[in-house]
Amino acid sequence: MVENRPFLAVLTHLVLLAGVVIVAFPVYIALVAATHGPTALTSGAMPLLPGGELFANVMQVLTENRRGVAPFWLMAWNSLWMAVIITLGKIAISIISAFAIVYFRFPGRVLAFWLIFITLMLPVEVRIIPTFKVVADLGLLNSYAGLTIPLIASATATFLFRQFFMTIPDELMEAARVDGAGPLKFFRDILLPLSRTNIAALCVILFIYGWMQYLWPLLVTIDPNYYTLMMGVKRMAAVSDADPQWNIIMAAVLLAMLPPILIVVFMQRLFVKGLVETEK
Template identity: 65%
Template sequence: MVENDRWGTLFAHIILILGVAVVVFPVYVALVASTHEGGTFLRGVMPLLPGSHGWENYSTVIIEGRSNAGAPPIGGMLWNSFVMAMAIAIGKIAISLLSAFAIVYFRFPFRIFFFWVIFVTLMLPVEVRIVPTFEVVAQLNMLNTYAGLSIPLIASATATFLFRQFFMTVPEEMLEAARVDGAGPMKFFKDILMPLSITNIAAMFVIMFIYGWNQYLWPLLITTDDSYYTIVMGIQRMVTGGDSEPLWHLVMATVVLAALPPILVILFMQRLFVKGLTETEK
């Protein structure tokens, strides 16, 4: 029996290692490609060992960019993507927390109807409402602004639904105890619900940050000034822009740098995920 368990564990580890290898190998190839000179890729053979031009390639994309492809230095584009992703993540969580709190704990007419109206918007992707949204943003003079990049994408039916479901699991005794202690609605929200929702907030923050970071279509529509380009737009311009062939060593360097912020966010928030899984008492 012990021997069977040992072989089963070994087989499971082999499967896990193969799965990780399949996922990590393309990232490794991109990292290796970013350390070679441009002529390496014209030979038709992809090296599997790092080259000696990594510092040169990364400094080029960060400081100089690729002007002939219409892609400015990526330092500014990384900052634009970071501001947009943070604004979307924080805005979505704040609005969703308050809307879910109102739907669960306040008794007002048609509250269930309003919840289902919010929920139905899940069936309307950004592409369906992008033309009227663009018209509104243009009328408000928010083209080529951080507000225009982030505010139209802040509302989130998904986060509202998830927070509502969590708030419905909080025992009614907590609300009654807060009332006995003289706590008002916002104090109950701030001192009881918010601490209980930390792991949910962390999960939604990671999801919404990556959602905002990977946005391409909306920034492409409302930005004509290259000082507001996002990193995803920059990668696309480096690949398709210009009259020459893509400089793949610079493209791969940009891709590696663009992947770092989401990875760092996931690693930073991982402790909250583990805490939420291991704690049995809230």
């Protein structure tokens, strides 16, 4: 039985409110900066109320070509391509790997899983030099393949799918076998529908992971035609012969935030359900 303590309820709501303010305040500052002209942000006093230049700043981001930076729409396409391919590739490889580990009996099955699991201790930053060497030797620099293929494998998704598959009763597999369903039919008609919410949750997480990539694209691309939005925003701020146009930069930041926000909004129900649901 949960005790009704008004003081604790007020305290928890205050902590939640403080957390929301801490997280949302930088986003609000970016929004305010994107609504003002360049002089308002270089005067020494940051305005805290929105202005009326948001549309003009957004149109300037979308239409103006800057030296050393690709057009905004091209960088957005590169980021979208990278995010979608990484998401689809990670989920496809991970769910098939987990299916093989759980439902097939072959020598080294447990060892294969633990070798995959151990890679969680080696983030991209640790193995980035040998990965870059392999990509360079294969001639994949300045290419969409070089941007996406090295980031496709995912030990985290494999582990999550494996844990979910292990909760499915063996009787379900036996019933499918009695009905004449082979492994691929069992995977397609039973496991995939049951994994729908898990796939949706991973889609949100992995899309944002791919969309926000900065270090790896920075290493494998020197051609502006393959720049991503994260690289473009950084290069817009790193100017040496003039002051950064923070109003334009913040407008670009807001535009770069829209796809992840839309993904979370439209997939929120499945996302939450995939994270908290324990019974299928």
